Amino acid sequence: MGAHAKPSPPALVDHHCHGLLRTEPGPDAFAALLSESDAPAPSGTTFLDSQLGYAVRRWCPPLLGLDPHCAPAEYLERRRELGPDETARRLLRSTGITDYLVDTGLDDDLTGPEELARAAGGAAWHEVVRLERLAERIADAAGDRAEFLAGLSHAVGEAAGTAVAFKSVAAYRYGLDFEPNPPGQAEVRAAADRWLACRTPGGRLTDPVLLRHLLWSAAETGLPLQLHTGFGDPDLTLHRCDPALLTDFARAVRPTGSALVLLHCYPYHRSAAYLAHAFPHVYADVGLALSYSGARAEAVLAEALELAPFGKLMFSTDAAGLAELYVVGAELFRRGLARLLDGWVGDGAWSAGDAARVAELIGAGNARRVYGLGPG
Amino acid sequence: MGAHAKPSPPALVDHHCHGLLRTEPGPDAFAALLSESDAPAPSGTTFLDSQLGYAVRRWCPPLLGLDPHCAPAEYLERRRELGPDETARRLLRSTGITDYLVDTGLDDDLTGPEELARAAGGAAWHEVVRLERLAERIADAAGDRAEFLAGLSHAVGEAAGTAVAFKSVAAYRYGLDFEPNPPGQAEVRAAADRWLACRTPGGRLTDPVLLRHLLWSAAETGLPLQLHTGFGDPDLTLHRCDPALLTDFARAVRPTGSALVLLHCYPYHRSAAYLAHAFPHVYADVGLALSYSGARAEAVLAEALELAPFGKLMFSTDAAGLAELYVVGAELFRRGLARLLDGWVGDGAWSAGDAARVAELIGAGNARRVYGLGPG
């Protein structure tokens, strides 16, 4: 894992993000990376007309020598002039992120954790292993069911030795309303038979028995387990991704000692904060939700800060593809949190010392403790 | 369709409203029109003690020559002096609404779109056809099932030629947790047989198969389809009206090219905004929710403006019966939006140009484009 950089803004640990595009995106690809939609914006509209679009236009142009809110075409032209490497370098080094925890399981061709950390000026990096992707890779290589299950078990064990956490996208693949308990061995074998029989290479894992098998295999390693909850692309059905649906799973998995980290959670972030309040092993972030809500990030963060104990909330960008997404994730989080805390301190509701301590916990300290990263 | 008026406040297209009462309401009837309840307010309380009641008392008395917040009795006395026509004239002409899209399917005896637009000083009007009402009218006249189904098919086709949209109140009649796919012909015939057999004239359509048949018949015309979601009168069960429950229907209906417009959506407006974000053919408003939340309208609107792309949100009043409801719907929307945008511009988060453009899109432009109204 890389060396630690110490930029002047308060240090942040991005406990959930992805790699960067390797090539310069055209205007349509750039806009598409600012939306969770799976189709072009309908005629007469553009994905840039959104809170995220305006946040990118607020924070990124000055880092490339342009005025805030300059025209998108001017920004993209400047981006092309600089090229993807120099753009990434300039943008990432502004963020104050010292540690990147990178989910390496996206299908797209993105840079790996090491390249990302290097582009960021020598930040530290740590891998988060996406369970479904792991299973799909093993299935691509396995000759039969026995080989698949043994290979999976071996790969999970091996990942537990190098990664700092597992990640599940069961929310996209099925929903969070799955059976809470670990499936029996016979059930897993039958599900694996069904899946492997009809699967073509690269085929996605959507079987709920196998998804649960993955979750339980990961939890039993004792590593933290990140779970996508709340909104995302249209593969998911929103109300079936309410983190409250994980309550029975949280109860069942509690004896393993694995921490459950609920990601994004919007618009159910208050429910996620409740789970983090009620269960000692549950944690939450509102990463992606802050970037997408732009000028409203402070308001969303405030809601998460109602019930969540301050030792249970974390920062993430969930950035993928565009270096701009690390910038807006970090800026919106840092400014939103600072404004909330300053308001509460100014009001006398909090002490200044508590506010400073909580800012550090949420920005970095909680992630360092939960993922065992060592001091920053 | 009528001529366009151009009042000095920014023009608004009210993409979902109803007609006016034809007579002067007494105090109890007036208060009842400010609530979704189906019963008088319990002893010791009044529907006027509500955000909507106070918003009416804030904005309407000055338009009739009285002080804001004057006593309700004084206001009603003044209203009686002026009579319903002059009251409507004074109130409606203050709103800046240039186009009324009128759902003509309420049971109450209200003015039609043309009369409404005339009272508003020659605004434009367009009809929105309520599907359940259409089916009930056809059923009242039909001799048998074949006549009913043929009549319905013909009426939907005819309405598609004159109306700008269809509207469904399946939320009230069943809930939004219906099967997403179009029912088969045999299923529709059997449901029609069941319904017609036990129906008396005027009887409401609540059969989920026939409700789905209506939705699909409408979608297949390609016209926009407005769907009531979220809160309303106590005929509905709130959690069964979460617009997220429409996700599979949205997926299924997408190939028809029909736009789905989610109405009101409160308290699930963030979920509606997500659907508008994720699916190219989904749109949303928070019409009724703004009027009912009064001094909190800005806060509710702000939440809808987190995930919704700015080309996907629309203005409506959902006003029915009282001209006061157009006034508060328009005032609360316009002022709430202006305060939000001014705040974001003042903060540097948005550019002034973007703010002006978004205000026009949400207030009028999006509706003009989606309903094909032509320039304002």
Next chain:
Amino acid sequence: MGAHAKPSPPALVDHHCHGLLRTEPGPDAFAALLSESDAPAPSGTTFLDSQLGYAVRRWCPPLLGLDPHCAPAEYLERRRELGPDETARRLLRSTGITDYLVDTGLDDDLTGPEELARAAGGAAWHEVVRLERLAERIADAAGDRAEFLAGLSHAVGEAAGTAVAFKSVAAYRYGLDFEPNPPGQAEVRAAADRWLACRTPGGRLTDPVLLRHLLWSAAETGLPLQLHTGFGDPDLTLHRCDPALLTDFARAVRPTGSALVLLHCYPYHRSAAYLAHAFPHVYADVGLALSYSGARAEAVLAEALELAPFGKLMFSTDAAGLAELYVVGAELFRRGLARLLDGWVGDGAWSAGDAARVAELIGAGNARRVYGLGPG
């Protein structure tokens, strides 16, 4: 019922609270009483790092002669010096609560209503009978099923003569997604047989048939019925405690004339406010949610004040064990409401007279009327 005290801050009726600890809590017990969790805070965290923890540290030290936000150890040391009686006396007398409606059914060894009211300087007190506890006590003493059911019926009737309300924790014991209609007698007998057969003394009532039997027995007395909804300790599953799930029960129970009072409701307080809006016999509070959200109490209260008619919302602390919880419940409610109302009056949206009247209604008047407490 005790005499009425009239402190200088506006009088409050706490329509749902519990008794005080009889002994001085140690540091861990003190912290545990500031959380709904059932386990110690995980290593590296403390329950004091929470909105509720900071609210206690803001409001309570000055009442014991210390600085706001002094170190927890200093505060606890001072508390020990004063002893539990003097601490309670000082804290409770600051609250302006003139009437305590005390749910006497918690398992813990807490003071009774009379002792609580005495500690508060001679406030009035009224009992709220917890249905499940009542049934468990009867079951502990009953020889057989017939004796249990007859005893329960008798006890409910007797409680209706002395208590001001019943309270149900069906949310914790089963969830709010129970069948809405009253169970038949044979069904109740069979359920009682099953429960009594496997029960050991003190065993909790979780059978949904018996829980419904309790709810209906209480409603049929015509007394108000308080229902826990929304968040609480990890015995409950959050999404199964959405008050909207009570809609069919509210419809069914409406003819009994019993008022349904939805307690806490967070994060579904907007849905609870809707039910209070739509149904004449439904009321709501956001008691516990205000204490737990601390610096965010104003924001949570604001959301409840969107749809709830102002004659339908009430104040409570839900305090249990620590006198600090009455203090923060009262302070956060009073200040949050005052800031909201001042803002709306300053803005011209509300009249000052309406604001003063609404503050009195929510703080005391609505509870006086609904529970028949007589003038303050």
